[in-house]
Amino acid sequence: MTEEIVQHDIEQEEYLLNMGPQHPSTHGVLRLLISLKGETVANIEPHCGYIHRGIEKMCEKLTYQQIIHLTDRLDYLSAHINNEAVCLLVEDALQIEVPERVKYIRTIISELSRLASHELWWCAFGMDMGALTTYFYGLRDREKILDIFEETTGGRLLQSYNCPGGLMNDIHPNFQKRIKEFIPYFRKKLPEYDELLTGNVIMQERTKGIGPISKEDVISWGVTGPSGRGSGFACDVRKHHPYSAYDKVQFEEILFTEGDSLARYKVRIAEMWESLKILEQLVDNIPEGDYAVKMKPIIKLPEGEYYQRVEACRGEFGVYVISSGEKYPVRVKLRSPNFSNLSALNRMAAGFKIADLVAVGGSLDLVIPDIDR
Amino acid sequence: MNSIIKYLKDLFGGIKTLLTGMMVTGYYFVHPKEIVTQQYPENRKTLVMLDRFKGELVMPHDENNQHKCTACSICEINCPNGTIEVISKQTETEDGKKKKELDTYIYKLGMCTFCGLCVKVCPQDAIEFSNEFEHAVFDKEKLTKTLNHPGSSLKSKQTAQ
Structure with missing residues (x-):
């Protein structure tokens, strides 16, 4: 073959490439079937199901107390927030008013989870770009939060601290002291993140203008959370449908309009500052009271349909339950943010080089067990 | 230019x-x-875990080899994964009454998700979580544990007082 024919073939033929299920930058067992034209991505087809556990079906044979621990296993980095969604749903259905103390503690731990999750995302995003150093700096600060969790809840990653009607046990006496130590510590360390990665020339070149998506597309694909807010979609459940103690705190909803990978990156960095603000407002004002309402040992929801949504670390997490009045639900549907976020990946990365796909995927912050459920 | x-x-x-x-x-x-790195395997002697850490389920026994479990099986019913199996036996007391007593308390560590429901619902506070976290074994069978010690008995209310 002459050189011209080879050149022609490379440009015209579609080349199918499997990225995953075992690939370090898909952050789990996600398989992307990529059609390539030369080095340019033409189409991405995600293949799910490698970590499908049938959690929704399993929920139909479990009581409402037992369902909670399964929602940990969706998005394990926002485990507490997922638990909270089920608890809020049960409390809402039974019309139980939980004590103010519970609301405050739940909100504090949610925000700490968000910080820990965004820190881990920052580590992994740097590593996707080829900067191994970020991993150590992010995990150093995340460790402090995990210690706070360990002391109060007993779990480091999956806390299992919520139960319908309140919390499993009261906060540890050191809880407030540790958070008060952590806030100034992290305020000092967070600018290091910017110095290490945000301003870095390689990082800027690889994310600026890469993987853009418009506000209309974001809304029609259902992309929520920091990925949606990077395109200017105001979708923060904490702000627009406040639950727990979010109506008592002042914070800003971070919105960027560029819609590229850098905008999604900046939203998360700015959200860390906002989370610190929320923590500062709450930590000194935890009201006295009970840590849980006494509940019946067997919880039966009245017949009907219920939906509860919360703002998890990656977007809107929703629980939909149909109850027939028995102690087991008839049907549970979990709306996981990552599934919708993944569906927009083709819109973002098509037309860019395959190396950019890693950057776009990293900026979406996908957690694979949340996609498959 | x-x-x-x-x-x-x-x-x-x-x-x-x-x-x-x-x-x-x-x-x-x-x-x-x-630098905050802990040199883990080297610092095992001085490593202190925080007291609420959920490592594995244990049944505390006192110095007379007595536990508090009455074999009511509430923990077994509440466990979402079938981790706990309570086997009870019928015994006769000296005055001829029949009594339910704990025979074996089987805990399958490999199936446990550390949700903490068993400890929360236990009416006698007979079980709790320990801080032991080094669970790695070479044989799968070793993950199935019997929590009550051999020859142990129920702590009667008289001795408790």
Whole structure:
């Protein structure tokens, strides 16, 4: 073959490439079937199901107390927030008013989870770009939060601290002291993140203008959370449908309009500052009271349909339950943010080089067990 | 000419951002006291876990080899994964009454998800979580544990007082 024919073939033929299920930058067992034209991505087809556990079906044979621990296993980095969604749903259905103390503690731990999750995302995003150093700096600060969790809840990653009607046990006496130590510590360390990665020339070149998506597309694909807010979609459940103690705190909803990978990156960095603000407002004002309402040992929801949504670390997490009045639900549907976020990946990365796909995927912050459920 | 200036600007701007990052790593290089890494297998003797940490389920026994479990099986019913199996036996007391007593309390560590429901619902506070976290074994069978010690008995209310 002459050189011209080879050149022609490379440009015209579609080349199918499997990225995953075992690939370090898909952050789990996600398989992307990529059609390539030369080095340019033409189409991405995600293949799910490698970590499908049938959690929704399993929920139909479990009581409402037992369902909670399964929602940990969706998005394990926002485990507490997922638990909270089920608890809020049960409390809402039974019309139980939980004590103010519970609301405050739940909100504090949610925000700490968000910080820990965004820190881990920052580590992994740097590593996707080829900067191994970020991993150590992010995990150093995340460790402090995990210690706070360990002391109060007993779990480091999956806390299992919520139960319908309140919390499993009261906060540890050191809880407030540790958070008060952590806030100034992290305020000092967070600018290091910017110095290490945000301003870095390689990082800027690889994310600026890469993987853009418009506000209309974001809304029609259902992309929520920091990925949606990077395109200017105001979708923060904490702000627009406040639950727990979010109506008592002042914070800003971070919105960027560029819609590229850098905008999604900046939203998360700015959200860390906002989370610190929320923590500062709450930590000194935890009201006295009970840590849980006494509940019946067997919880039966009245017949009907219920939906509860919360703002998890990656977007809107929703629980939909149909109850027939028995102690087991008839049907549970979990709306996981990552599934919708993944569906927009083709819109973002098509037309860019395959190396950019890693950057776009990293900026979406996908957690694979949340996609498959 | 303009393109050369732009090229040089990009070049030196880029080098500056790289040096900014290097400053951070350089700072920690010359300040070894700020490094927080724990040398885990070496520091096993001094390692202290926080007391609420959920390592594995245990049944505390007192000095007379007595536990508090009445074999009511509430923990078994509440466990979402079938981790716990309570086997009870019928015994006769001295005055001829029949009594339910704990025979074996089987705990399958490999199936446990550490949700903490069993400890929460236990009416006698007979079980709790220990801080032991080194669970790795070579044989799968070793993950199935019997929590009550051999020859142990129920702590009667008289001895408790």
